[in-house]
Amino acid sequence: MSGKTLYDKIWDAHVVQRDEDGTCLLYIDRHLVHEVTSPQAFEGLRMTGRTVRAPQRTIAVPDHNVPTTTDRENGIENEESRIQVEALDKNAREFGVNYYPVSDIRQGIVHIVGPEQGWTLPGMTVVCGDSHTATHGAFGALAHGIGTSEVEHVLATQTLIQSKSKNMKVEITGQLRPGVTAKDITLSVIGHTGTGGGTGYVIEYCGEAIRSLSMEGRMTVCNMAIEGGARAGLIAPDETTFEYVKGRPHAPKGAQFEAAMAWWKTLYSDDDAHWDKVVTIRGEDIAPVVTWGTSPEDVLPISSTVPAPEDFTGGKVEAAKRALQYMGLEAGQKLTDIKIDTVFIGSCTNGRIEDLRAAAEILKGKKIKDGMRAMVVPGSGLVRAQAEEEGLAQIFIDAGFEWRMAGCSMCLAMNPDQLSPGERCAATSNRNFEGRQGKGGRTHLMSPAMAAAAAITGHLTDVRELMSEKETA
Amino acid sequence: MEKFEKLTGIAAPMPLVNIDTDMIIPKQFLKTIKRSGLGVHAFDEMRYLDDGSENPDFVLNKPQYRDAQVIVAGDNFGCGSSREHAPWALADFGIKAVISTSFADIFYNNCFKNGMLPIVMPQEVVDVLMKDADKGSNARMTVDLERQVVTTSDGEEFTFEVDPFRKHCLLEGLDDVGLTMEKVGAIDSFEAEAAQSRPWV
Structure with missing residues (x-):
């Protein structure tokens, strides 16, 4: 046995x-x-x-x-x-x-x-x-x-x-x-x-x-x-x-x-x-990724380009076509060329202290792009308090983020934190479904550090570029 | 719970893969504290245009599918959140069975609690049933839970698998909570034993 x-x-x-x-x-x-x-x-x-x-x-x-x-x-x-x-x-x-x-x-x-x-x-x-x-x-x-x-x-x-x-x-x-x-x-x-x-x-x-x-x-x-x-x-x-x-x-x-x-x-x-x-993946092969479509499986390394429906087979061809239309993207477009309107850092996926630390590390001494709407929603009142104590809250506020109270917030937009139709969001949450963050809203899922990077540059960004910049500064 | 034994009705084709629970019932309708009345909001974002009028291209708005009782769907139907509002909305619309190559686990489970039958069939069978559903309201599909058979409008039969306990509960319309309450003795014993072996829990 x-x-x-x-x-x-x-x-x-x-x-x-x-x-x-x-x-x-x-x-x-x-x-x-x-x-x-x-x-x-x-x-x-x-x-x-x-x-x-x-x-x-x-x-x-x-x-x-x-x-x-x-x-x-x-x-x-x-x-x-x-x-x-x-x-x-x-x-x-x-x-x-x-x-x-x-x-x-x-x-x-x-x-x-x-x-x-x-x-x-x-x-x-x-x-x-x-x-x-x-x-x-x-x-x-x-x-x-x-x-x-x-x-x-x-x-x-x-x-x-x-x-x-x-x-x-x-x-x-x-x-x-x-x-x-x-x-x-x-x-x-x-x-x-x-x-x-x-x-x-x-x-x-x-x-x-x-x-x-x-x-x-x-x-x-x-x-x-x-x-x-x-x-x-x-x-x-x-x-x-x-x-x-x-x-x-x-x-x-x-x-x-x-x-x-x-x-x-x-x-x-x-x-x-x-x-x-059994699935085995080499840790070294994993890159910073973002989602491009309306299913969490629509994942690509940030260095990639938006795929074409014909890259897929079966029912996924139609789904990809629909996703590109919904997301307002063209096949072949570089992911890093996708402009972002809003950044949401929070949720049960990435609303813990370590997530806030990772985002603050990128944001320290920086400002978010002009016109960007950016919010941090700590996962709990205690995470919020700890982040304030560690000085993270001030980094977010100085960078131009809204510093919010705890809740699910814009992950699923059941409260007033919602996207408008066509509004494009870099989100640390877990679902990029159609309408998930607000009717017509467009969601790109990523890590807190990647979301912070997008807040600074105004487009999807390979966080490693900002990191090396920091290291060489 | 309402029983499910056998139905003959119109089947609507929804070939899109990964139809998620946010599509089936968007979050703005989860604020209810009731189970009923969600049918009008089923598939809200696909079903209605921005001005609130019906989207004529959406399958359930087409005259031949307005009274559909079965959905033949693309792979991985019901993925996403655990919201039971999804099967509540479908049931309230009048859907009694959904057929697909696969379902998300939680959605699949939730269907059975609401007198609704999710049926898993291989791709080649779903393809046949999708074609049959494409025929519209003149084509009636039959779902027989007792025999575990789906019959197309042409009389072609396909058998399906279903967990015997779930089948029994659906056929009899049994309420799970009531059934488990009868096992209270076993639960008491388990708790007493766990209090000894894992007192910190």
Whole structure:
């Protein structure tokens, strides 16, 4: 019998009951809740007279709809948004779950708050009515998005009915070159496998380049497992993980921490584990990348040119044609010639302290291009506070960026932070779908450093050029 | 939940690949705290022009497809966010089954919770069904869950796979939460055991 993968081990530790056909009832250790996908679930509980089985394992925070302007204590102007945030407030208090309201400095994007507060720990099962729950896989936790019916199911039973996915290994060997980041890894993997490449799989990211990443970088990589089609991405916990977790408010302390460590150290894929699919990419081969189209798989190194529809096959030909039209691009155009109107730095993909540091490093002493609209939206109130303490906020403000409060903001534009039709944005978020950042808005995905570079030059830019400029200055 | 047993209806062709959940239901309609009423917003950005009028080129606006109950779609349908608003919007529009070469996992799962059947077929079968859907309202496609068969308007039959538990729940219209609540004893035992073995959780 072959060994187990990390996914197998976490799965096995959480099976409550296995049916003959292999369907399992899986226990859920942490349930994160935000305002958009939960109101119907809480309403379902009320209608059936049910309650939240484990409120102590449930964590609620509003993030999608909240304004990010500093005057937000005055309330939410949009009525529907306000009702949704108020509904979460009412539900969180009535059902007694852990809750970080907008006024709490710990409020932020649910996938940033969870790890920050130590709710996310290795070996756990973590779910949320949000596809970017994959983020928490960076801790070696089995974490994935669920629909609202499943949110209700978890609230009522603290379990999910699940069929097991297949195992996929994505290995990034060697080291990254200067200017290349976790975002470039995760986008490059999607460019390689396609947005459907991970469908039906749980991905484990491994290899030297992954090991070398900080927890922030690992979260960026796992966050976009879903854009590759995989519900969950995992990275085996190691010293970097334990160091990050230690001392967090909800992490175990003292003897409990030691006991937890003993188990966490067993959480890795055995050498003889079976993989259904393996992808290997050399870290040295990864360049700073951007997306050109309307699918996260439309990824190219910044030094490339816009592709032509005929470069593709099958249904992708039509999709590429549509994408070029939507994006207002011509085949053969150099990516670095694409002019940018707006820069958005933030989101659960790249709204953590390290992301802000990377962007500030490029922006230090520089100004954004005249007429550019640029905003930084920290992933949580605590990230914001830390960035202010480290002097990063001042660098952004001096460069001409708006320094915002925490939330999902322009990643999906459910709050007032939106693109206008035709407006072109360099974004550190995760989706470049049509209309994602506002109807008719055009999104190019990239790393925080690349977004900062575009803010300075006014067009898509190879960040390495600004870096060498800095080094030689 | 509404049962799904067998339907015969119009199928609309949507050959575009990677139709994502933002296309199916854009975020401005996620602000609802209800499940119902989203059908009018399904495919909003493709379906309506800037002035709010219907885009006559969009398939579901064409007279022959306005009452479609089946969508035959390009690869990787439903990719993107976990929003259950996507199947809610489709169901509210009147769609009961979607056929494609593949679906994003979360969307696929969400369909079953809403009495909707996603059907995975190989490319060559989807090609045949797409052609059949192209025929418009005179061509009725039949989806039979009990037999696991899709029948074209010409009577050509194609079988499909479906997880037995999900099939059972759809056929009977069973509510998952109710089923799991019956297993509360097993959940209690699991929790008691986990409290010993992983007390820090």
